Amino acid sequence: METAPSPSLWLRLANPAAFNALANRLLWPLVIATIVAFAYGLYGAFLTSPADYQQGETVRIMYIHVPAAWLSLFVYAGMSVSALGTLVFRHPMADVAQKAAAPLGAGFTLICLLTGSFWGKPMWGTWWEWDARLTSVLILFLIYLGIIALWRAIDEPQRGARAVAILTLVGAVNLPIIKFSVDWWYTLHQPASVFRMGGPTIDRAMLTPLFVMGIAYLLLYLVLLIIRMKTELTLRRIERLQIVAADRQARTTEAKHG
Amino acid sequence: MADLGPHAAYILASYAVAGLVFGWMIMSSLLANRAAARRLAALEGKS
Numbered sequence: 640m641e642t643a644p645s646p647s648l649w650l651r652l653a654n655p656a657a658f659n660a661l662a663n664r665l666l667w668p669l670v671i672a673t674i675v676a677f678a679y680g681l682y683g684a685f686l687t688s689p690a691d692y693q694q695g696e697t698v699r700i701m702y703i704h705v706p707a708a709w710l711s712l713f714v715y716a717g718m719s720v721s722a723l724g725t726l727v728f729r730h731p732m733a734d735v736a737q738k739a740a741a742p743l744g745a746g747f748t749l750i751c752l753l754t755g756s757f758w759g760k761p762m763w764g765t766w767w768e769w770d771a772r773l774t775s776v777l778i779l780f781l782i783y784l785g786i787i788a789l790w791r792a793i794d795e796p797q798r799g800a801r802a803v804a805i806l807t808l809v810g811a812v813n814l815p816i817i818k819f820s821v822d823w824w825y826t827l828h829q830p831a832s833v834f835r836m837g838g839p840t841i842d843r844a845m846l847t848p849l850f851v852m853g854i855a856y857l858l859l860y861l862v863l864l865i866i867r868m869k870t871e872l873t874l875r876r877i878e879r880l881q882i883v884a885a886d887r888q889a890r891t892t893e894a895k896h897g
Numbered sequence: 898m899a900d901l902g903p904h905a906a907y908i909l910a911s912y913a914v915a916g917l918v919f920g921w922m923i924m925s926s927l928l929a930n931r932a933a934a935r936r937l938a939a940l941e942g943k944s
Contacts, residue, residue: 695902695903695904696904696905697904697907697908699901700907703911703915707915742925746918746919750918750919753911753915753918754911757907757908760907761904859919863926866926866930867926870926870930873930873933877936880940
């Protein structure tokens, strides 16, 4: 007797109930891992990391600024993959993930801009400079806001998902501009010092807490993404129930009068 | 804790604003989830 092949994880996650079951199993371990990673990362940032020979103690801003920059790009790259999932593969969870991720991406980008400003004032002598790196990150923040606004402007989820997916893919052109802006143009912002050909230029004593903070940010993102995706699925279920209730009421009224 | 030197105010302010934005991200996610769960429970209770 032949048995039907079990569906792939990709297909199983198309079912909201299967997604919720997996999310519920993952959520608490991720919450605990996030707390541990932040505690260890902040311990390293304030207690074990030495002061930089040029920046002095101001280097401690790096531990919250650089991971925020990484996540602002990572979240947008993930949203671009989701946009392809919506437009090409029509995966039902792709637009749910994208809608849930956008405010989080905006949050990480805002942290990146604000903490960069607090670093820039004592180090560069200015809160802001219209150079290529800073301006392209500001544009990324505005794209995130545009995506959130577009989701809110279109009531019908499927139409909204397609429009947002197209906007997201158009905005993805900004990612390589952000990454390579420090190489392509003369900027006040320093060039890459962690992910670069030839390896990091940062000392191990600073690199370890930086990576731990990066992991903490990533874990927090995953926790919040799961919560927001579960919320979005609940809202869609509410909408379906309301449509069914309205339809039932219309039929009852029609039967009474007809 | 390390002595944060002459730029301590900038360092502490940057951690404070990051904490505020994280707080907003966490609270908005949790409150929206709770509100949606309550709405669903109310709707399912009616039907």
